[in-house]
Structure formats: structure tokens, C-alpha cells
Amino acid sequence: MADAVPGFLPRAALQHLIDALIAAGYRCLGPQERDGAILYDRLTSVTQLPLGRHDRQAPGHYRLEASADPRWFAWANGPQALKPLLFAPTEPLWKVTREADGVMHFSEQAVPAEPTAVIGVRACDLAALALQDAHFMAPPHADAHYMARRANLFLVAVNCTHPADTCFCVSTGDGPNATTGYDIDLSELEDGFLIQAGSDEGRQILASLPLVPASTRQIALAQSQTDKAIAAQSRSLPGHNLRAALFANLEHPRWQEVADRCLSCGNCTSVCPTCFCSSHNEVPDLSGTSSEHVREWSSCFTLDHSYMHGYVVRPDTRTRYRQWLTHKLGSWHEQYGRSGCVGCGRCVSWCPAGIDITEEATAICGGGQHD
Amino acid sequence: MTSPYVPAEALILDRIQESKSIFTLRLQLTDPVRREAFRFEPGQFNMLYLYGVGEIPISISSDPHDPETLGHTIRAVGRISQGLSTLEPGQRLGIRGPYGRPWPLQAAEGHDVLVVTGGLGCAPVVAVINYVLLRREHYGRLIIIQGVKHSEDLIWRDRYAYWSTLPNTQVLLASDHGGPIWPWHVGRVTDVFDDARINPDHCFAMMCGPEGMMRAGIKNLTQRGVPEDHIYLSMERNMQCAVGHCGHCQYGASFLCRQGPIYAYPAIKPLFRTRGF
Ligand code: SF4
Ligand code: FES
Numbered sequence: 001m002a003d004a005v006p007g008f009l010p011r012a013a014l015q016h017l018i019d020a021l022i023a024a025g026y027r028c029l030g031p032q033e034r035d036g037a038i039l040y041d042r043l044t045s046v047t048q049l050p051l052g053r054h055d056r057q058a059p060g061h062y063r064l065e066a067s068a069d070p071r072w073f074a075w076a077n078g079p080q081a082l083k084p085l086l087f088a089p090t091e092p093l094w095k096v097t098r099e100a101d102g103v104m105h106f107s108e109q110a111v112p113a114e115p116t117a118v119i120g121v122r123a124c125d126l127a128a129l130a131l132q133d134a135h136f137m138a139p140p141h142a143d144a145h146y147m148a149r150r151a152n153l154f155l156v157a158v159n160c161t162h163p164a165d166t167c168f169c170v171s172t173g174d175g176p177n178a179t180t181g182y183d184i185d186l187s188e189l190e191d192g193f194l195i196q197a198g199s200d201e202g203r204q205i206l207a208s209l210p211l212v213p214a215s216t217r218q219i220a221l222a223q224s225q226t227d228k229a230i231a232a233q234s235r236s237l238p239g240h241n242l243r244a245a246l247f248a249n250l251e252h253p254r255w256q257e258v259a260d261r262c263l264s265c266g267n268c269t270s271v272c273p274t275c276f277c278s279s280h281n282e283v284p285d286l287s288g289t290s291s292e293h294v295r296e297w298s299s300c301f302t303l304d305h306s307y308m309h310g311y312v313v314r315p316d317t318r319t320r321y322r323q324w325l326t327h328k329l330g331s332w333h334e335q336y337g338r339s340g341c342v343g344c345g346r347c348v349s350w351c352p353a354g355i356d357i358t359e360e361a362t363a364i365c366g367g368g369q370h371d
Numbered sequence: 372m373t374s375p376y377v378p379a380e381a382l383i384l385d386r387i388q389e390s391k392s393i394f395t396l397r398l399q400l401t402d403p404v405r406r407e408a409f410r411f412e413p414g415q416f417n418m419l420y421l422y423g424v425g426e427i428p429i430s431i432s433s434d435p436h437d438p439e440t441l442g443h444t445i446r447a448v449g450r451i452s453q454g455l456s457t458l459e460p461g462q463r464l465g466i467r468g469p470y471g472r473p474w475p476l477q478a479a480e481g482h483d484v485l486v487v488t489g490g491l492g493c494a495p496v497v498a499v500i501n502y503v504l505l506r507r508e509h510y511g512r513l514i515i516i517q518g519v520k521h522s523e524d525l526i527w528r529d530r531y532a533y534w535s536t537l538p539n540t541q542v543l544l545a546s547d548h549g550g551p552i553w554p555w556h557v558g559r560v561t562d563v564f565d566d567a568r569i570n571p572d573h574c575f576a577m578m579c580g581p582e583g584m585m586r587a588g589i590k591n592l593t594q595r596g597v598p599e600d601h602i603y604l605s606m607e608r609n610m611q612c613a614v615g616h617c618g619h620c621q622y623g624a625s626f627l628c629r630q631g632p633i634y635a636y637p638a639i640k641p642l643f644r645t646r647g648f
Binding site: 096098102103107109141142144247276278279282284288293295300304306307308309310314319322326327330331335 | 375380425463608614616617618621624646647648
């Protein structure tokens with residue numbers, strides 16, 4: 001789907017890309033440093049980008065460091081993926097008003113549909129997006145809110161040159177390069193970007209940019225960066241499809257061992273770009289004449305998640321961690337045709353207990369490669 | 372595009388107190404177009420919405436031949452069901468549905484039907500009993516097995532007594548703890564399975580209730596030669612959305628709200644032995 005020969009966008013011309021997106025009517029979002037982490041926020045100028053920032057990540061650890069690197073995208077990822085832009089952390093779904101005689105009127109919440117362009121999307125995030133699409137857009141009950149935002153989304157991917165120590169997208173097959181699902185893909189070199197379109201919308205934007213064809217040397221340089229990014233990854237899952245291995249080990253002692261370390265806080269599920277669970281909550285207005293039905297992200301690590309009239313299916317951390325892992329790496333295969341893990345490593349970095357999904361999966365599935 | 376989450380208003384036609392904590396609401400959608408379009412099959416459920424409080428899944432207990440009047444038998448145990456129990460005829464609530472897969476009542480035609488319930492969770496199978504009794508000539512023997520903890524937990528006592536007088540119908544009740552006026556078996560519900568006069572090659576079992584009871588029931592029935600794919604279970608999990616999005620109802624790879632809540636046993640067998648899913 002990408003064009004055969006990439007163009008080259010000089011460093012100084014990246015602002016043109018932002019301008020072109022804004023001129024095309026997009027609200028432009030891009031990576032920026034916020035409270036010591038990289039987050040996507042409103043972007044109008046390249047000066048807002050995290051110039052020379054590297055992210056040091058390890059189990060339970062995330063820190064940004066300054067460097068003399070002239071790149072804007074020399075980090076791996078922040079706690080957010082694309083998920084909050086499409087599946088909102090909290091949003092009203094509908095509203096009901098009630099008249100004095102008890103008659104109720106239900107009204108659908110208007111669906112926000114502002115064209116949005118995101119610059120700096122990672123390959124793992126695109127893979128996760130495809131999974132969220134499969135979950136929220138499947139008939140017969142496609143989610144109108146998700147669909148509307150998705151239809152208005154323009155994605156500028158940037159291939160990873162600096163994976164974090166927690167990244168394992170090579171082992172899940174989802175990175176470090178974006179291969180599909182983007183409108184524009186960038187490879188950042190010191191003096192500019194290789195740039196390719198992956199959609200007609202992307203091609204239109206490219207047409208307005210001052211591009212020259214990329215040289216063979218530039219293409220080779222980008223390739224060697226990719227090779228390095230691949231070689232830099234030391235973590236891996238013990239196979240693409242762990243379904244059988246996990247479900248054959250439901251009574252493995254490791255579930256209790258990990259439960260003894262896990263705080264059941266659910267951080268892993270909120271930073272996970274594919275976790276899709278939500279709760280529906282009611283927010284009545286104070287006058288008593290109307291009420292909003294609000295959807296909020298929720299986690300299988302909570303007590304409420306498995307509560308049924310006076311009984312909890314998963315009362316302890318052991319069964320909750322097992323639910324999370326057997327779903328993420330097991331049941332997803334049956335549900336959506338692949339693992340629910342895209343190797344972004346966020347659950348590893350943002351777990352306060354430093355629990356490493358690759359380590360747990362390896363311990364539970366036993367040695368060797370399961371494919 | 373219309374949202375799958377928005378309920379429709381329904382009017383309470385009737386409220387019947389079935390026992391101390393169990394009540395039935397008979398509901399009618401107030402929009403005539405929606406009312407006429409509504410169709411369901413026994414075993415499917417609706418999300419009932421209590422104004423300002425929230426939604427819960429409740430199985431439809433009335434007969435599908437009259438889809439304009441929807442019966443829901445509810446046990447008042449949680450915030451929403453207790454709130455629903457205070458509503459009176461003439462008051463309104465929200466409904467959306469029907470959701471989920473029904474009991475295999477067409478496949479079961481011409482077969483014996485064995486209905487097994489335990490605890491207080493009997494509403495989904497009462498729909499089966501009534502369905503079969505209204506279409507008696509389409510089915511073989513009807514065997515109703517119900518187990519309770521205490522004799523006073525049995526609701527619809529007179530209905531069981533009445534059912535037991537019907538031809539071609541067998542009623543077997545068991546209570547872990549008997550009582551002064553408990554003429555039936557005292558002990559575990561699985562004890563009475565052996566008395567069920569079924570033809571194992573020609574019967575469909577439909578079960579609902581605590582999973583431990585269903586596990587024991589499956590063991591007994593399969594030992595007697597009932598094929599696993601003729602045993603159906605009604606499962607329960609937390610449900611927030613009923614349309615496959617919220618993730619709360621997952622049972623392994625299955626979403627109860629879509630692939631359930633009624634399952635043929637082989638579909639969930641691999642997980643059914645393990646607690647915590
Ligand atoms: S694995 Fe870590 S992040 Fe996830 S619930 Fe346990 S302690 Fe929290
Ligand atoms: S109830 Fe929400 S996914 Fe089934």
C-alpha cells in the first residue's frame with residue numbers, strides 16, 4: 001500500500017507537514033513532554049516536539065533524558081497510545097430526561113467528529129489500533145462514537161529508531177517499522193525524513209510538500225537504523241500463539257507467585273493499547289430531572305469487574321492476573337485472530353511492581369518456543 | 372448511525388410479588404413501532420434500566436407468542452434490582468434488547484426435555500417450562516428438577532405441585548435442609564437425577580443455577596448417557612453493555628452477551644472445571 005520510492009523531507013520542512021495538515025482542516029496532535037513523559041497534545045509548531053529526548057524504560061521505570069541527538073522522535077513511547085483518542089477514557093453515551101408524570105425521553109449523545117491528525121504514531125500503536133477497530137467496529141453493534149472518531153483520524157507514523165529496553169514488538173511481529181494502517185509514514189534521519197504515503201489522503205498531503213526523491217544512501221541509512229532497532233530488543237514472548245500453553249497451565253504455581261507481587265492496581269490495563277473493558281455508570285443531575293449514562297475505562301483487576309449479585313467470580317489477584325494474561329495472550333486468538341499484545345512494553349514500564357509480561361508468560365508457558 | 376446503547380421507554384403493566392425477594396414485572400414498550408417490531412426467544416434477555424441508577428440484564432420469562440408484553444422475573448439483591456422492586460404499575464423504566472442466544476427449543480422438538488435448576492436462579496428455565504407446556508404435543512416427557520438450600524427458598528410451590536399432576540410430566544424437588552412441610556427429597560439435587568425418567572438418547576437437558584450444581588448435574592447426565600451436546604447451560608457474568616464491548620461478561624474467549632448466555636456444554640467445557648473465569 002505504500003508508494004515504491006520514498007520521498008525525502010528535509011528537517012527544516014517538517015513544519016510544512018504540520019501546516020499542510022492544519023490547512024487540510026485537521027486538529028493536529030503530536031508528541032510533547034508533559035510531566036516527565038511523552039504525551040500527544042495539540043501541535044502547531046515543530047518547536048513543541050521533544051527534541052533530543054530519549055526515554056529510559058525498565059520494569060516499573062520510565063524516565064526522559066536530554067541528549068544532543070538532533071532527532072525529534074528518538075524515544076520509544078509514552079504511557080498513551082492512540083486508544084484514548086478513539087475509545088475515550090470517559091464519555092457520556094446517552095442522556096435521559098424525566099417529566100413530572102414519569103415519562104422518559106432518551107437521547108443519544110452527539111458523536112464528536114473533529115478531523116484529527118496524529119504525528120508520531122508508532123508501529124505497535126497501529127497494530128493495537130487495528131485490534132481496537134476489530135473490537136469496536138464489528139457488526140451488528142458497532143460503536144458509533146468510536147466509528148466517528150476513527151473515520152476522522154489521519155495517522156502519521158514514525159518508524160522507531162530508539163526502542164526502549166521494555167519494547168518487544170519484534171517478537172510480536174508488530175514493529176519497529178510501520179508497515180500498514182498509516183496515511184503517512186516517516187523514517188527520521190539526522191537531516192530529515194524519508195516519507196511515504198499509505199493512503200490517498202496521505203498522498204494528497206504529500207503532494208503539497210517540498211519533497212525530493214530519497215537517495216539510495218538515505219534509504220540504506222534508514223534500513224540500518226531499523227536493523228539496529230531490531231537488534232536492540234532483548235525481551236520477547238515465547239511465541240506468537242500462547243493460547244494452548246496458557247490454558248494448559250491454569251493451575252501453574254507461578255500465578256500465585258505473580259499475584260504475591262501484583263498490587264491489582266490495573267495500571268497495566270490502562271496503559272495497554274488493546275485493553276477494551278469499560279463500565280457503565282449513571283450520573284444523575286442534581287435537580288433529579290435528567291441523568292447521563294457514562295462509559296468509563298475499567299479493569300479486570302478490580303473487584304467490580306466480575307461482581308454478580310453478591311458474588312465475585314475473581315475475588316483474588318491470582319485469578320485476576322490469570323484472567324488478564326490468558327485473555328491478552330490466549331483468548332484474543334479466538335476472538336480476533338491474533339494475540340492481544342503488540343509488544344509496546346507499556347505494562348512493563350508502568351507497573352509499580354515492575355511485573356514483566358514477557359517474563360511471566362515465559363515462566364507459565366514453560367521453556368521453548370510455542371508457535 | 373444509531374447507538375446500540377440507548378434504551379427505549381417501557382411501561383409497567385403489572386407487578387407480581389413471587390416471594391419475599393422475587394418479583395415479576397410485566398412491561399410494554401411505549402413506542403408502538405418498537406413494540407410491534409420486538410421479537411424474542413426464550414432464554415434471551417433484556418437490559419432493564421432504572422432511572423438515574425443503571426442497567427441490569429434480566430432474562431425474559433414470558434412467552435414469545437405475545438412479544439408485546441414482556442415478563443421479567445427479578446430477585447431484589449443489588450442496588451438496581453432492589454430499586455426496580457419498588458416500582459409500581461404505571462411507572463416507567465428503560466429496556467433494550469433482546470440479547471443473547473436462546474434455549475434450543477426448536478432442536479429439542481420431539482425429544483424429552485429435562486429442566487434442571489438450583490438455588491434461586493430459576494427464571495430462565497421457567498420460560499422453558501411454560502413454553503413446552505403451551506406446545507405440549509411438540510415435546511416428549513417434561514422432567515423438572517429443582518434443588519434449593521432451604522425448603523422455604525422454593526418459589527412457585529403451587530406451580531410445581533400443579534405441574535406434577537400433568538400427564539407426561541415429572542417433578543423432582545430436593546432441598547438440602549428439609550422442613551415440616553417438605554414432602555419431597557431431603558438432600559442434594561443430584562440424588563434425584565436417578566429418578567428422572569428420561570431416555571438418554573432422546574432428551575435435551577437445560578440447566579440454570581449455581582455452577583457447582585450444574586457441574587454435578589452434567590456429571591450425572593453424561594454418566595447416564597446423555598450426549599454432551601444435548602446439555603445446555605444458562606451462564607451468568609457481570610454485564611455492562613450487552614453488545615460485546617464492555618468485556619465484563621467474557622468467559623474465556625466467549626462473550627456471554629453474544630455467544631451466551633445459553634451454551635451447549637461442549638462450547639464451554641474446557642473452562643467449566645476451573646474457577647475464576
Ligand atoms: S501487573 Fe502491575 S500494573 Fe498490572 S495490576 Fe498488577 S501491579 Fe498493577
Ligand atoms: S456485557 Fe459487555 S461485553 Fe458482554
